[in-house]
Amino acid sequence: MxxxxxxxxxxxxxxxxxxxxxxxxxxxxxxxxxxxxxxxxxxxxxxxxxxxxxxxxxxxxxxxxxxxxxxxxxxxxxxxxxxxxxxxxxxxxxxxxxxxxxxxxxxxxxxxxxxxxxxxxxxxxxxxxxxxxxxxxxxxxxxxRQPWIDLPPTLDFEVDVGQEARRSLQVANRGTGTLTMGDGEGFQPGPGFVLSAVPKSIGPNACANLDVTFTGVPGPATVHAVYDATSNDTKAKTTPGHNHRVTLTAVARLAPGTILLADRDAAGADGDSAGGVIRVDPTTGKQVRLLAGDHIAAPSGVAIQADGTILIVREDALVRLDLMTGQHSVVASGDPLGRFHVGLVIEDDGQVLLTHTGRKGHGRGQLIRVNPDTGEKTVLTDSECDFAGVALEADGTILVVEQGMSPDKPRALLRVDRHTGQPTVLTTFDPPCRPVGLAVEPDGQILVTDAVSTDGTGRLLRFNPTTGNKTVVSTGQFFRSPWGIAVEPAGSILVSDHEAFGHKGGVIRVHPQTGEQTTVSAGGLLTSPLMITLVPHDERRLVPPHRP
The missing domain is CATH 2.60.120 (Jelly Rolls)
Incomplete structure (x- = not known):
């Protein structure tokens, strides 16, 4: 005894x-x-x-x-x-x-x-x-000779989606005899967690590391498990100083640089083409269906807010999704949101900019600002023509592609004052050019996709932000109808094309100097990928800016 x-x-x-x-x-x-x-x-x-x-x-x-x-x-x-x-x-x-x-x-x-x-x-x-x-x-x-186990009460993981992370927790023996652990390597305290290294014995006044590995889930999530360590300490408690219980928490986040695609016709889990958001690994091209369902049916654009939630624009609504909880909510809907949105971007103060090709029953395109907190909608500017892509310059000035209808009203790249909504023409496009996607490179150069070039394969164009002078970055090769644009931190340009690769759709990487194209991902879950965005590289956990 x-x-x-x-x-x-x-x-x-x-x-x-x-x-x-x-x-x-x-x-x-x-x-x-x-x-x-x-x-x-x-x-x-x-x-x-x-x-x-x-x-x-x-x-x-x-x-x-x-x-x-x-x-x-x-x-x-x-x-x-x-x-x-x-x-x-x-x-x-x-x-x-x-x-x-x-x-x-x-x-x-x-x-x-x-x-x-x-x-x-x-x-x-x-x-x-x-x-x-x-x-x-x-x-x-x-x-x-009796052991006295003491474990830290928590062990936290932060892991990229689909990856694994290994962490160590210190097991201390504060008793008079040797401590032996009862759970061996391979034991699973909870879904996704596994003991990957377990000390065989720990003498008095000694510590050793117990390693736990977490394998990231397919999508962003927060996963919890409680590990009650078994040992020869029969008197172990669940209180600080004599603790044998550890709460394991893993936060699986989208890796920086991960590609997100809004696909209007992507097949759902049941095979129906309801559309969804597809996650693509920028290195391997592996595709994973990130989001699908009636609440994001036929999405045309996707963007990431500062707090990590995702905004998706569909036929007539802007929807917010919390990837960690799976909860979704409608940010804004109804007039003046239109039937087909082409552009979606988030301003530095968190306000959301949308462009569309004309409201139902109204042929005019509009540039709309939406307050993501209140859902309040403001029309910054409109046009008798459709609007397509939208992007931001470094100073917050808004760039919009306007789909002209005649020689008197040619297709144009507009610069819009973010305060007044006053548009000015930076440059125009000669027929049969159909400008759609829009992005700004780190040095301020402006990129535009031309979905219908003279040879019928599409082009990627670059414009000088001061003079409006145009150069062709890339044409032909894999291009068929290039649409969305995203610029990687290293300078490479990613282009989504919903007709490339035998009309299966895909993502193409373009060298910014030579215009050489390589395939990132094609076919698979993709059917009609439109707009593209990247998970930011600069910060993993952003704090939303203050909005007056």
Missing amino acids: FEVYPIGQAAPEHLEAGAATSLLEFTELSALDTATGRRDMWIRIVKVGAGCGPSGPPHPAVRLKADTGDVVEVPISPTPVVLLNGPQGSPPAANANMAAEADDVYLVRVTVLRQILKWRLQLVNNDAAARDFVWVVADHNAES
Whole structure:
């Protein structure tokens, strides 16, 4: 039999430098040694170091009191001291001596000579620094060696979607005996979590790492699991200082540079072409259906807000989706939102800009600003022609592609004042050019996709933001009807084309200087990819800006 002390206490007994405990009562646990005829009680004490190792000398003082007898300090000596359980002159009640063991563990052996009703113990910290103490009372020597497990209460992961992360948690043994873990490698505390390295044993006053691996889920999510570590510490609690429970939390985020595509006709899980948002790995081209469902039916644009939520524009509504929770809500709908939105971009202050090809029953295209908090809609500017792509210059000035209808009203690249909505023409496009997608390179150059060039394959164009002069970046090759544009941090240009690769659609990477095209991803889940966006590289967890 044994008992671990302090009983009912969250952590080991804490003593400041030079401090002593009160006289702490404990229950006698003793057994008759038939070989010696002695009735022995074993008290094993550990002085817990500040880190993961013993602190060394000086030794603590250990004092015992039997019933109403005097308090007696037990020396480190093979020669025992005598304890009386009454006034001086009373017969000896017990003998006790103490031995110093490795790792700041001390063994007090008490030979009980007569019945004692109340035992009390006092510890004195002789160190120059604060120390913690744990002790075990047992009726056999072996049973006085007991572990005291202490794990951190939480272990957090942040992992890219589809990837895995490995973290270590420190297992501390603050007990008098060796700690052995009961769960082996491969044990799964919860979905996605697995123990990948487990220490076999941890001695007193020592620590070791227990490794946990989390494999990222297919989409952004927060995953929780509670791991109750099993060990030979039968007295383990779930409180700080003697904790065997760890809450595991993994946040799976979209990796920086991940490609998101709004596909109006992407097949859903049931095979129906309801449209959705497709995630594409920019390196491997692997596709994953990120979002689908009636709430985002036939999406034409996608953007990422500062707080990580996603905005999707569909036929007549702007929808917000929280990828971590799966919750969706309509940000804005109804007049003046149109039937087919082509452009979607978020301004620095969080306001959302949309362009469309004309409202239902109204042929005029419009540039609309939407407050994402209130859903309030403001028409910045409109045109008798359709509007297509929209982008922002470094100073916040808005760029819009206007789909002209005649020589008197040619297709044009407009610069729009963000405050007044006043448009000015930067440049025009000669027929049969059909400008659609729009993006701005880091140096301010403006990129436009031409979905219908003279050779019928489409082009990627670059315009000087000051002069409006045009150069052809890339044409032909994989292009068939290039649509959306996104610029990677290294400068490469990503273009979505819903007719490329045998009308299956895909993503094409274009070298910004040579115009050489390479395939990023094609076919698969893609059917009609339109607008494209990238998960930002600069920050993983953005704070939404203050909006006056």
